[in-house]
Amino acid sequence: MALSPQHRTTIYRKLAPILGDAETEALMKELPLTDHDKPATSGFVNTEIAKLTSAMYDINIRTLYAVVWSIIGGMALVGFITK
Numbered sequence: 001m002a003l004s005p006q007h008r009t010t011i012y013r014k015l016a017p018i019l020g021d022a023e024t025e026a027l028m029k030e031l032p033l034t035d036h037d038k039p040a041t042s043g044f045v046n047t048e049i050a051k052l053t054s055a056m057y058d059i060n061i062r063t064l065y066a067v068v069w070s071i072i073g074g075m076a077l078v079g080f081i082t083k
Helices: 005-019 021-030 042-082
Strands: none
Touching: 005 021
């Protein structure tokens, strides 16, 4: 969960005298500003890659079927026309 601006300010003010401004600033940059700034875990990334791979496989299979049936249909049409 992201810290509120007030919490960030309080943390900065308390750490700066101990660590110094540069180190405190570096530390504060590691804390997420919003909930969307959370780093992705390897498990999350692996799950998303698996979903994407599965979706791409499905698209490739559907495309292959469409091409094969188009070729078969075209061959049948040619056979019908040339009779």
